[in-house]
Amino acid sequence: MTRIDPVTAAVIQGGLENIAIEMGHKLMRMSYSSIIRESEDFGAALTDADGLQMCECKMSTPLQSGPIPGYVRNVVAVLKDRGDPICPGDVIMHNDPYGGASHGPDVAFCVPVFLDEVLIGWSVTTAHHLDIGALSPGSCGIVDAVDTYAEGLQFKAIKVYDRGQKNEAVWHILRANIRAQELVVGDMEAQIESARIGAARFLELVQQYGHDNVTAAFHELMDYSERLMRDAIRALPDGDYSATTHIDGFLDDPDPTRSRLPLVVTLKVRGDALEVDLTGTAPQIPDKPINMPLVGTVDCAVWLTIRSILLDSVTYGAIPQNSGLTRPITIVAPEGCLANPIFPAPVIARFCPGNQLADTVMKAFSQVVPQQVSGGIGNLRVVAISGLKDGNHWVHMEIMEGSYGGRYGLDGMDAVDTLYANTRNNPVEDIESHIPLRVERYELREDAMAPGRWRGGIGTIREFVFLDDAGFSLEGDGHAFKPWGFDGGADGHVASLTLVRPDGTEQALPSKVPYFKVNAGDRLVSYGPCGGGYGDAALRAPEAVAADVAEGLISADKARELFG
Numbered sequence: 032m033t034r035i036d037p038v039t040a041a042v043i044q045g046g047l048e049n050i051a052i053e054m055g056h057k058l059m060r061m062s063y064s065s066i067i068r069e070s071e072d073f074g075a076a077l078t079d080a081d082g083l084q085m086c087e088c089k090m091s092t093p094l095q096s097g098p099i100p101g102y103v104r105n106v107v108a109v110l111k112d113r114g115d116p117i118c119p120g121d122v123i124m125h126n127d128p129y130g131g132a133s134h135g136p137d138v139a140f141c142v143p144v145f146l147d148e149v150l151i152g153w154s155v156t157t158a159h160h161l162d163i164g165a166l167s168p169g170s171c172g173i174v175d176a177v178d179t180y181a182e183g184l185q186f187k188a189i190k191v192y193d194r195g196q197k198n199e200a201v202w203h204i205l206r207a208n209i210r211a212q213e214l215v216v217g218d219m220e221a222q223i224e225s226a227r228i229g230a231a232r233f234l235e236l237v238q239q240y241g242h243d244n245v246t247a248a249f250h251e252l253m254d255y256s257e258r259l260m261r262d263a264i265r266a267l268p269d270g271d272y273s274a275t276t277h278i279d280g281f282l283d284d285p286d287p288t289r290s291r292l293p294l295v296v297t298l299k300v301r302g303d304a305l306e307v308d309l310t311g312t313a314p315q316i317p318d319k320p321i322n323m324p325l326v327g328t329v330d331c332a333v334w335l336t337i338r339s340i341l342l343d344s345v346t347y348g349a350i351p352q353n354s355g356l357t358r359p360i361t362i363v364a365p366e367g368c369l370a371n372p373i374f375p376a377p378v379i380a381r382f383c384p385g386n387q388l389a390d391t392v393m394k395a396f397s398q399v400v401p402q403q404v405s406g407g408i409g410n411l412r413v414v415a416i417s418g419l420k421d422g423n424h425w426v427h428m429e430i431m432e433g434s435y436g437g438r439y440g441l442d443g444m445d446a447v448d449t450l451y452a453n454t455r456n457n458p459v460e461d462i463e464s465h466i467p468l469r470v471e472r473y474e475l476r477e478d479a480m481a482p483g484r485w486r487g488g489i490g491t492i493r494e495f496v497f498l499d500d501a502g503f504s505l506e507g508d509g510h511a512f513k514p515w516g517f518d519g520g521a522d523g524h525v526a527s528l529t530l531v532r533p534d535g536t537e538q539a540l541p542s543k544v545p546y547f548k549v550n551a552g553d554r555l556v557s558y559g560p561c562g563g564g565y566g567d568a569a570l571r572a573p574e575a576v577a578a579d580v581a582e583g584l585i586s587a588d589k590a591r592e593l594f595g
Contacts, residue, residue, distance in 0.1 A: 033243040033244060033246070033247040034247065035244055035247040035248050035251055037251075039240075039244065039248065040247070040248035040251045040252055041252075043236070043240055043244065043245055043248035043249075044086070044248060044249075044252050044351055046236045046240075047077060047085050047086040047233075047236070047249070048086045048089070048351075050077060050086070050229055050232040050233055050236065051075050051076055051077060051086045051087050051088040051089075051229070052088050052089060052090065053228065053229070053232065054075035054088060054154070054156060054225045054226070054228060054229040055071075055073065055075045055088035055089075055090045055091055055225075056090075057221075057224070057225045057228055058073055058075060058156055058158070058221055058222060058225040059071065059073070059090075061220075061221035061224060061225065062158070062217070062218050062221045063213070063214045063217040063218055063221070064160075064161050064214050064215075064217075064218050064428075065427070065428075065457050065461050065462075065465070066158075066159055066161060066428045066430075067158050067159070067218055067221075069455060069456075069457050069458065069461055070430055070454040070455050070456070070457060071090055071091065071092065071454055071455050072092055072095065072158065072159040072430070072454045073088075073091050073092070073095050073156065073157060073158040073159070073222075074087065074088065074091045074092065074095025074096035074097070074098070074099055074139075074155075074156065074157035074158070075087065075088035075091055075096065075155070075156050075157075075225065075226075075229065076088065076096050076099040076100075076155055077152060077153065077154055077155075077229060077233055078099065078100055078103050078152060078153045078155065079151070079152050079153075079246070079249065080150045080151055080152055080153070081103075081104070081107070082100045082101075082102075082103035082104040082107065082153070083100065083249075083253070083353070083354040084099060084100045084352070084353050084354045085152070085249050085353055086351070086352060086353065087099070087352050089352075092451070092452060092453050092454050093331055093335045093451045093452075093453065094133055094137075094328070094331055094382075094385070094451045094452060095133075095137060095157045095158065095159070096157070097330075097331035097334065097335065097451070098131055098132060098133050098137070098157070098326070098327040098328075098331055099139065099155045099157060100131075100354060101130075101131030101132075101326045101327050101330075102125050102130075102131040102132060102139040102141065102155060102157070102327075103131075103141060103153050103155060104131060105125065105127065105130035105131040105188070106123055106125050106130075106131075106141055106188045109130065109187055109188035110123075110188050113188075115190075117143050117150060118143075118193075118194045119143070119145045119148075119194070119195070120192060120193075120194045120195030120196070121142070121143055121190055121192060121193060121194065122140055122141070122142055122190070122191050122192035122223055122226070122227075123140070123141040123142075123143075123188055123189065123190055123191070124138060124139070124140055124141075124186045124188075124189045124190075124191045124201070124219075125138070125139045125141060125186055125187065125188050125189070126138040126139065126163075126184075126185065126186045127185060127186070127187045127188075128179060128182075128324045128327065128378045128379075129179070129324065129374045130187060130188075131326055131327050132324070132327050133324065133327040133328045133331070133381065134182070134324070134327075134328070134378050134379045134380075134381055134382075135163050135165075135170075135179070135182045135183045135184070135185060135379055136159050136160050136163045136170035136171070136183065136379070137157050137158070137159055137160075138157065138158065138160055138163075138186065138219065138222075139155055139156065139157040140155070140156055140157075140191070140219065140222045140223050140226050141153050141154075141155045141226070142154045142155070142223075142226040142227055142229070142230045143230075144230045144233050144234055146234065146237055146238075146242055151237065151242060152233055154226045154227070154228075154229035154230035154233060155226060155229075156222040156223075156225045156226045156229075157222075158218060158222055159428070160215050160218060160219070161211055161214060161215060161218075161415075161426045161427070161428055162183075162209050162210040162211050162215055162424070162426050163182070163183030163184055163209065163215075164183045164184040164208040164209050164210075165181065165182050165183035165379070166181050167502075167504055167545070167546035168210050168415065168417035168424060168426055168502065168504075168546070169415025169416070169417050169426050169428060169504060170183065170379075170415065170428070171379075171380070171382070171413040171414070171415045171428055171504070171505075171506055172380075172413065172414060172415045172503065172504025172505045172506050172543075172544065172545070172546070173320065173379050173380065173415075173504060173506075173545075174281075174319070174320060174321070174380050174504070174505075174506050174543040174544070174545050175319075175320075175545040175546075176319075176320045176377040176379055176380075177318040177319075177377065178318065178375040178376065178377050179374065179375045179376070179377055179378065179379075180375060181377065182320060182377055182378070182379040183379070184204075184205070184208055184209070189201060191223070192223075202216070205219075210417070210424035210426060211423075211424045211425060211426045214426070249353070252351040252353060252355070253351070253353045253354060253355035254355060255351065255355065256350060256351050256352075256353055256355035256356045257355035257356065257358045257359065259342055259347070259350060259356075260337075260338070260341065260342065260355070260356050260358070260359050260360075261303035261304075261359045262303070263341035263342055264300065264302075264303050264304065264305050264341065264359055265302060265303040267300045267399050267400070268300070268399065269300050269301055269302070270300055270399070271297055271298065271299050271300075272297065272298040272300070272395045272396070272398045272399050273295065273296065273297040273298075273395060274295075274296050274391050274392075274394035274395035274397070274398075275293050275294065275295050275296075275311070275391070276293075276294050276387055276390060276391045276394060276407070276512070276515065277291055277292060277293055277294065277387075277511070277512045278291075278292050278294065278321070278383065278384050278387050278508050278512075279291070279507075279508050279509065279510050279511045279512070279541070279542045279543070280292045280316075280319075280321065281319060281541070281543060282510060282511055282541045282542065282543075283541045288314075288316075289316055289319060290511075291511060291512075292313035292369065293311065293312065293313050294309075294312050294313070294369070294370075294384070294387055294388050294391045295309060295310065295311030295312050295391070296308070296309060296388070296391045296392050296394070296395045297309075297310065297311075297395070298392075298395045298396065298399070300399070303359060304359050304360075304361070305337070305359060305360050305361070306360075306361045306362075306363060307333050307337075307360065307361070307362045307363065307392065308363040309329070309362070309363060309364040309365070309368065309370045309371075309388075310363065310364075310365055312364070312365075312368045312369050312370050313368065313369050314367060314368055314369070315367055315368060315369055315371075315372040315373065315376050316369070316376070317376050318376075318377070319377065320377030320378055320379045320380040320381070321369070321380050321381065321383075321384050321506075321543075322369055322372035322376045322377065322378045322381065322384075323369055323370050323372070323378065323381040323384050323385050323388065324372070324378050324381065325362070325364055325370060325371040325372075328378075328381045328385045329362065329364060329370045329371070329385065329388065330357075330362055331385075331451055332385045332386070332388045332389040332392070332450070332451050333360070333362055333388070333389070333392055334356065334357050334360065335389065335450065335451045336389045336392040336393055336396075336450060336451070337360060337392065337396075338350075338356055339450075340393065340396050340400060340403050340404060341400075341403070342356075343403065369384060370388065380506040380543070382411070382413055382452070382506060383410050383411065383412070383413075383506060383507060383508035383509075383542075384508070385451065386408070386410055386411060386433075386449060386450050386451060386452055386508075387410055387508060389450040389451050390407055390408045390410075390449075390450065390514075393405065393407075393408075393450075394407070394515060397517055401439070401517070401518065402439040402440075403439075404438065404517070405435050405436040405437065405438040405443060405517075405562070405563075405565065406435075406436025406437050406438070406443065406481070406483070406487055406514065406515060406516050406517040406520055406523070406562055406563030406564055406565045407436050407513075407514030407515035407516070407517075407522070407523060407562060407563040408433055408434065408435055408436060408449040408450060408514055408562055409433040409434040409435075409449070409487075409488065409490050409509060409514050409523055409524075409526070409559060409560030409561050409562045410433050410449070410507070410508040410509045410514075410526075410560060411430060411431060411432060411433045411448060411449065411452055411507070412430075412431045412505060412506065412507025412508070412509075412526070412528075412542070412557065412559070413428065413429070413430050413431070413505065413506050413507070414428070414429050414431065414503055414504070414505040414555075414557075415427070415428050415503060415504050415505075416428075416429065416466065416468060416495075416501060416502075416503045417501060417502055417503070418466075418467065418499055418500065418501035418502065420467075420499070425466055427462070427465070427466045427468070429457060429462070430448065430452070430454050430456070430457075431491065431493055431507075431557055431559060432446045432447055432448055432456060432490070432491055432559060433447070433448065433449045433490060433509075433559060433560055433562075434446060434447065434449070434487065434488030434489055434490045434514075434523075434559065434560065434561050434562040435447065435449055435487075435488045435562045436481070436487050436488065436514055436515070436516070436517065436520075436523065436562035436563040436564070436565060437481075437483045437484070437485030437486055437487050437488075437517075437520060437562070437563070437564050437565030437566070438485060438565055439485070439565065439566075440485065441485055442485045442486045442487075442488070442575070443481075443485070443486060443487040443488030443489075443562040443563075443564075443565075444488045445475055445488045445489040445490075446475060446488070446489065446490065446491045446559070447488070459473060467497070467498040467499040467501070468495055468496070468497060468498060468501075469495070469496040469498060470493070470494070470495060470496075471494040471495065471496050471554065472492050472493065472494035472556075473491065473492070473493055473494075474491065474492050475489045475490075475491060475492070475584065476489055476490055476491065476492055476524070476558060476559070476561065477583065477584065477585070477586070478585055478586055478589045479524045479561050480561060480564075480579065480584060480585055480593075481514070481516060481520065481521045481522060481523040481524065481561055481562065481563050481564040482520070482521045482564050482568035482571070482593040482594055483516060483517075483519070483520030483521060483563070483564020483565045483566050483567070483568050483571070484519075484520070484564075484565060484566025484567055484568065484570040484571050485520075485564070485565045485566055485571070486564055486571070486575075486579070487514065487516070487520070487521075487523045487561050487562035487563045487564045487565075488561065488562040489561050489584060490524070490526065490558065490559025490560050490561045491557075491559045492556070492557070492558055492559070493555075493556070493557040493559070494554055494555070494556045494557075495554065495555045496552070496553075496554050497549050497550070497551055497552065497553050497554075497555075498551055499551050500548070500549070500550050500551055501548075501549055502546055502547060502548045502549065503544070503546075503547055503549065503555065504544060504545055504546045504547065505528070505540075505542075505543065505544040506542075506543050507526065507528065507542040507543065508526075508542050509525055509526040509542065509560040510525055510526055510527065510528075510541065510542040511525065511542075512525070513525055513560075513563070514560060514561070514562050514563040515563045516563035516564045516565070517563060517564075517565050517566075518565060518566050518567075519566055519567040519568075520563055520564025520565045520566050520567075520568070521563070521564045521568065521593075522563050522564075523560060523561040523562045523563045523564070524560060524561040525560055526542065526557070526558055526559055526560040527539070527557075527558040528540040528541070528542065528544070528555070528556070528557050528558075529555075529556045530547075530549070530553060530554070530555055530556075531553070531554040531555075531556060532552075532553055532554075533550075533552040533553065568593060568594050568595070569594070569595055571594050576590050576594045
């Protein structure tokens with residue numbers, strides 16, 4: 032292979048990363064839905080011809096960009112099995128949750144990049160779509176799907192453009208089977224154009240520096256990322272480190288095998304290699320969609336958490352985000368468990384379990400690098416709200432934040448998406464200007480912080496008032512188990528969800544709600560979970576307690592009770 036000097040390699044890496052960033056900006060600007068435009072629930076990346084990741088858009092969420100190599104590898108394999116050649120001008124749509132995708136609503140559009148008729152790479156965008164034709168409106172909160180077929184349309188390496196020619200039949204099928212079709216199809220077209228821009232920019236970079244030099248730079252930087260990860264693993268003492276946390280599952284289900292389900296992680300450190308063994312994790316639920324695809328969800332949860340702990344950007348600065356980071360890490364997950372389900376077990380509601388799995392990895396690391404972890408996180412919840420107006424569907428998706436636990440030297444972050452889900456919130460003005468919904472309250476919980484030398488992060492209160500008859504479905508977690516405190520810090524606070532009727536009648540809801548009809552005037556009130564504390568609360572600085580009281584986060588009486 033061509034050798035390349037480090038300066039040129041760094042320049043080429045900067046060019047690759049800027050391409051991914053441009054793809055992300057263009058996708059956000061062209062998208063119709065707030066989940067992409069505001070929440071940034073999308074991915075953009077370049078890979079080589081075999082699917083090795085070269086770079087990714089730093090604004091995107093790890094759960095979107097992280098799976099892209101898996102998408103590409105499966106697309107290549109499926110087309111090869113079909114005997115369908117990959118050609119210039121192709122655009123390939125893919126969302127198979129057993130073929131690299133995180134779940135069905137996360138649809139990828141893959142554009143092959145050719146140099147002199149030779150495939151040299153892929154430009155790929157992914158995004159969460161607000162409807163995918165499932166059994167109920169929206170593409171989240173579908174917690175009653177019995178298999179993957181009930182989760183919506185499945186696209187397994189489908190050419191929406193074949194040698195530059197638009198496959199109109201596919202688009203007719205899409206429009207005929209998707210609610211809010213203009214919104215969804217508009218977002219898909221934005222993805223295609225963004226991926227095409229990435230392909231063009233990548234080809235320009237190759238033509239400027241030469242394909243051999245770009246390839247050499249990519250492999251040099253992949254080796255560099257791998258060396259950093261191996262050095263960080265080598266610094267850990269050899270041994271096995273295990274942790275267990277639990278997810279709610281379906282708390283209202285009379286079958287005890289469907290609720291309070293364990294997630295088990297054992298880190299096996301051997302020299303400069305790390306095995307993450309998930310043996311002991313609960314068996315899959317064959318007809319409930321909280322199973323997690325091994326490729327696309329579980330691997331991303333594990334990789335992201337390890338990289339965040341061992342190669343914290345505060346210490347290491349910007350590190351090339353590529354496939355080299357994952358080479359030293361092996362994941363073992365018994366077939367048929369929640370973390371490695373067997374097709375066609377449903378997986379569409381894998382979001383909260385996957386985030387809790389990342390938290391379990393964090394808990395396991397707390398035994399070996401205690402000053403590099405946080406206490407337990409407050410998990411997120413995702414709600415789809417929908418209705419009909421003049422015979423047309425409207426659909427909205429809202430990601431309601433969680434919170435971080437405290438960490439050494441720092442309080443837990445309040446009201447943020449956590450771990451592999453770093454999406455942003457939707458502005459209230461954007462919500463109220465597009466759908467018949469009023470945001471009555473959006474504030475931090477009071478007197479709900481977990482005490483510790485560094486307190487846990489605080490969750491939010493969200494109260495929505497429905498202005499028209501509508502429906503919602505919701506997937507969440509954290510109603511049964513408190514986020515774990517660390518090193519003497521207290522456990523956090525659980526979440527809750529309540530429906531309030533206009534007459535004041537209240538109905539407590541579980542953490543997972545299948546499609547539920549509501550009337551104008553009904554209110555949905557969500558209390559988000561609060562992260563665990565870190566360290567002995569008696570050691571918390573008095574000025575930090577005083578600041579929390581001054582900010583109205585905790586009352587003086589509660590502060591005296593918790594901190595003395």
